[in-house]
Amino acid sequence: MNSFTEENYLKAIYKFSLTTKKGVSTNTIAKKLNTKASSVTDMLKKLATKNLINYKKYYGVTLTSKGEQIALSVIRNHRLWEVFLVEKLNFKWDEVHDLAEELEHIKSEKLINNLDAFLNFPTNDPHGDPIPNKNGKIKNLKMINMSELKANEEGIFVYVKDSSDKFLKYLSKNKLEIGERIKILEIEPFDNSFKIAYNNQQLILSESIAKNIYIQS
Amino acid sequence: MNSFTEENYLKAIYKFSLTTKKGVSTNTIAKKLNTKASSVTDMLKKLATKNLINYKKYYGVTLTSKGEQIALSVIRNHRLWEVFLVEKLNFKWDEVHDLAEELEHIKSEKLINNLDAFLNFPTNDPHGDPIPNKNGKIKNLKMINMSELKANEEGIFVYVKDSSDKFLKYLSKNKLEIGERIKILEIEPFDNSFKIAYNNQQLILSESIAKNIYIQS
DNA sequence: TAAAATATTTAGACTAATCTAAAAATTACA
DNA sequence: TGTAATTTTTAGATTAGTCTAAATATTTTA
Structure with a gap:
């Protein structure tokens, strides 16, 4: 089982990986997560021993497929909760991010799959971002x-x-x-x-x- | 802001307080929360300095009104999420407790009040337990x-x-x-x-x- | 009512995640 | 290409919540 913190690191790495071919740098992650580079280094070591990232000292990181799978599942949770908050609970699309950051870490396949069905299998969140399906597949992004x-x-x-x-x-x-x-x-x-x-x-x-x-x- | 752990202690103390006039004992709490008496003592000291409980060494604890308010709000969250899971996401009433234990700690008045409205202001959870209203009032228990x-x-x-x-x-x-x-x-x-x-x-x-x-x- | 049993607290240690400050490696550029 | 600037890592400390073992207080009971 991975902690909320570990999941947030994986998610951040996943997002930066989309826009670079090289590994994601320590400082990039630190800025995103409002923490210090030294804290990031510590966590990268930990994630590497869990085989969630490929880490070579001084050269940034990439996700392993196991790490990517976790990141995608957290992103799926996040985006589905955003849809729920906007469509069912009358939140505005710009009010939901912080709450979804919390809800995304509740780990239950049944919960999220039933929520997905309840929302009628939406393909995009209220910001337009695509929602990975239960196998982590994201609709062709062109x-x-x-x-x-x-x-x-x-x-x-x-x-x-x-x-x-x-x-x-x-x-x-x-x-x-x-x-x-x-x-x-x-x-x-x-x-x-x-x-x-x-x-x-x-x-x-x-x-x-x-x-x-x-x-x- | 109180941690998940602190909230769980307050909730446990609240529940035991309902069935005793005396303070709730360290051991009672330890058993309920699957922890050790010494850990409980540490936490009781902490909750006492935050004015959430009345604590006198060796004589158990009672909640202050501030502590009770927090406990009631967590219980409200818990029970509303249980209703949501059963009525909207097709969970069985005996499957929802552990998930509600996690969801109850998401602190957003707007979230919970909108959820309450979405569920049509239920008065009882799927187990029959009464749901405190937004002011912490519980329907007359007879x-x-x-x-x-x-x-x-x-x-x-x-x-x-x-x-x-x-x-x-x-x-x-x-x-x-x-x-x-x-x-x-x-x-x-x-x-x-x-x-x-x-x-x-x-x-x-x-x-x-x-x-x-x-x-x- | 005093010894035995039980409950609680204290002392000291551990883990996860963080920090600051210093050291080391990499990168930029004169 | 070598020095300066930047980035990253290491070392050592901190905090929250927990633990075990020992000490102390309370309660039970003979």
Whole structure:
């Protein structure tokens, strides 16, 4: 049996793994979990001895398939509880995250599968994120070019076509990072520029920049 | 904020307080929570410094009103989750206790009040126990004589009229204790004797014994 | 009512998860 | 490419909740 804390580490590692081919770094995890790098190192050792992650000192971590399975199950729980809170208990979609962070750790297959059925097997949570099924399978996620999106659509920034230094500098200057959730506010018909919102800020992207950005929804 | 563990102690103390006028003893709590008396002593000191219990060394504890309020809120959570599991997620009434033990510790007034409304403000959980309202008020519990019960009714053994040594010895010989949940299996019309079930055993009580036993339902 | 039995508390230790500070390894860049 | 900056790890400490064993208090009973 894994503790709440262990599950939170696995979940964090899983999420960062989606947007990088390399191992996830100690500092990245520490920032996400509001803890210190030294605490992360301790936990990584522990997770490695449990065969939940592949850990090589100084080179970050990846999940083993056992670790990934646990992460996916926690994510499934989280997203199903969010659906429940919004659809049945009248919560707003932006009020449910913290509660779902607690509920997700209640470990009962029967509970979560019955909840899934009660909610009529939803495929996405209230934020639009896909819900893994009971075998941990996530509905085919397809990546599309930002320029194909319409106003009010949104998704996660997952990939850049042009990864030149210049372009990456541009992104970094605007604190627009892989993994960020982006919403299209409007598209200016005159020049096809995109006004977007992400992480509490707004930005206008030219058409050529939009064409460099891929979104997963 | 109180930990899960602290809440479990308060809940245990609350339940034992219902059936005794004196303070609840260290050993009683230890047995209930599957822990050691020394661990209980440590926790009692901690709860006392938080003003949740009245603790006098060697003389057991009672809850302060602040402690009672917390215990009642945890019990409310527990019982509402049990209703949810049985009525909405198709659990059997005897499968829900352990899950409710986990769910009860999720602290969100909004969550529990919305759940209450979603379930249509139930007054009793699937085991028949009353659900405290949001102010911690429990619907008038009335104690009735066992002889007034009919077959298939049940409740908690809370009081004895004749507390003579003889009678108490009889109860103790049959491991029939205050606090036990008792179900009437059948009543023999010939002599008004009661066949009851409790704690995985059955027993036949004469009419005069039944008249000494009070039940809360 | 005093010795025996029982209950409770204290003392000291352990584990999980965390921290700070220092040491060591890796990466960046002049 | 070697020094500086950054990242990661190690060492040692802390906290909550628990434990065992020993000490102490209360209760039972002869």
